[in-house]
Amino acid sequence: MSIQWFPGHMNAAKEAIKELLPYVDIVIELLDARAPFSSCNPLLQYLIKHKTTIKLLNKSDLADTKTTKMWLDFFEQQENAIAITGQKDDLKFPNKIIALCRELKPHRKSFEKPLRVMITGIPNVGKSTLINKLINKKSAKTGDIPAVTKSIQCLTLEDNFLVYDTPGMMWQKIKYDYIGNNLAICNSIGRRALDEETLALYLVDYLKINHIDLLCTRYKISPHDLLSLNNNMDIIHIISKKRGCLLPGGISDIQKTSELIIQDFRDGRIGKISLETPHMWDMWMQEERDKNE
Ligand SMILES: Nc1nc2c(ncn2[C@@H]2O[C@H](COP(=O)(O)OP(=O)(O)OP(=O)(O)O)[C@@H](O)[C@H]2O)c(=O)[nH]1
Numbered sequence: 001m002s003i004q005w006f007p008g009h010m011n012a013a014k015e016a017i018k019e020l021l022p023y024v025d026i027v028i029e030l031l032d033a034r035a036p037f038s039s040c041n042p043l044l045q046y047l048i049k050h051k052t053t054i055k056l057l058n059k060s061d062l063a064d065t066k067t068t069k070m071w072l073d074f075f076e077q078q079e080n081a082i083a084i085t086g087q088k089d090d091l092k093f094p095n096k097i098i099a100l101c102r103e104l105k106p107h108r109k110s111f112e113k114p115l116r117v118m119i120t121g122i123p124n125v126g127k128s129t130l131i132n133k134l135i136n137k138k139s140a141k142t143g144d145i146p147a148v149t150k151s152i153q154c155l156t157l158e159d160n161f162l163v164y165d166t167p168g169m170m171w172q173k174i175k176y177d178y179i180g181n182n183l184a185i186c187n188s189i190g191r192r193a194l195d196e197e198t199l200a201l202y203l204v205d206y207l208k209i210n211h212i213d214l215l216c217t218r219y220k221i222s223p224h225d226l227l228s229l230n231n232n233m234d235i236i237h238i239i240s241k242k243r244g245c246l247l248p249g250g251i252s253d254i255q256k257t258s259e260l261i262i263q264d265f266r267d268g269r270i271g272k273i274s275l276e277t278p279h280m281w282d283m284w285m286q287e288e289r290d291k292n293e
C-alpha cells in the first residue's frame with residue numbers, strides 16, 4: 001500500500017509561499033542528506049524554479065559521507081544550482097550560510113532593501129532548527145515529529161537580513177512507493193499515515209542488501225546466520241528476541257520491534273546510512289520508462 005500524507009495546513013502553506021515568493025531573494029531548500037531525491041518535493045521545485053536556490057543537504061551527520069559527496073556533485077551539475085551540506089552541530093555553518101547569501105545578493109544590504117531568505121523543505125528536515133542557529137535564538141518551534149511549523153514566520157537576523165520559516169511541504173501525491181517509504185523512514189511523514197511493520201521490513205531489506213555489516217553489528221547477528229534466514233520477517237523475529245521485545249508467552253512483539261528498528265535508523269544508531277544514490281535515481285527512472293514503453 002502506498003503512503004500518502006498531505007494534511008490541510010500544507011495547502012494553506014502552499015498558497016502563502018506562492019504569495020511571498022515574489023518578495024524573496026534567495027530560497028534555501030533543505031533536503032534530507034539520507035534521501036535527497038525523495039526530499040526534492042516536486043511541488044516545491046515548481047514553486048521555486050525561478051528563484052536563486054541553495055540546495056542544502058541537511059542532517060549530513062546521519063548520511064553516508066561518500067554518498068553525500070556523490071549527491072553534491074550531482075546537484076552541482078544542474079543549472080543555477082548551489083549545493084552544500086549542513087548539520088545542526090557544525091558551529092561554523094550558520095556564518096558560512098549567511099556569508100553565502102550575502103555573496104549571492106550583495107545589493108540587498110540596506111534597511112529599506114533587506115535580504116529576504118526563505119527556508120523551505122519537507123517536514124522534519126531541520127528548517128526551524130537551522131533558523132534558530134542562524135538567528136542564534138530559540139525563536140522557531142522545533143521538534144522531532146513532522147509538521148511542527150504550521151504557518152510562515154518571519155524572523156529578523158539583522159535589520160537588513162530577514163529569514164522566513166515555512167511549514168514542511170510533502171509531495172501532494174507521492175508517485176513511487178520507495179519515495180513514501182524513504183520519507184517515512186526519515187520521519188517526514190505523520191505517524192497515522194504509516195504502517196511500521198511494512199516500513200521495518202522495507203528498511204531491513206535495504207540494510208541486508210546494502211549494509212549487512214552495520215545491520216549485523218547493531219543487532220549482534222552473524223552475517224552467516226542472517227543470510228541463512230528465509231525472509232525479512234525472520235530477521236525482525238530475531239531482533240525482537242535479542243532486544244526482549246516480547247509479548248506474554250515469549251511471542252515477538254512485531255510492532256514494538258519495528259518501531260525500535262526504525263528509531264535506531266533515525267537516531268543514527270545503526271550507522272551513517274544513505275537510502276538513495278544518484279545512481280539509484282537513474283535506475284528508478286529507467287525502470288519507469290521500461291514500464292511505460
Ligand atoms: N541529526 C540531526 N538532527 C537534526 C538536524 N537538524 C535538525 N535536526 C532534528 O530534526 C528534528 C526536526 O527539526 P525541525 O527544525 O523542527 O524541522 P522542521 O523542518 O522545521 O520541521 P517541520 O516544521 O515539522 O516541517 C529535530 O529533532 C531536530 O533536532 C541535523 O543536522 N542533524
Ligand SMILES: [Mg+2]
Nearest residue numbers: 127128148149
Ligand atoms: Mg519547523
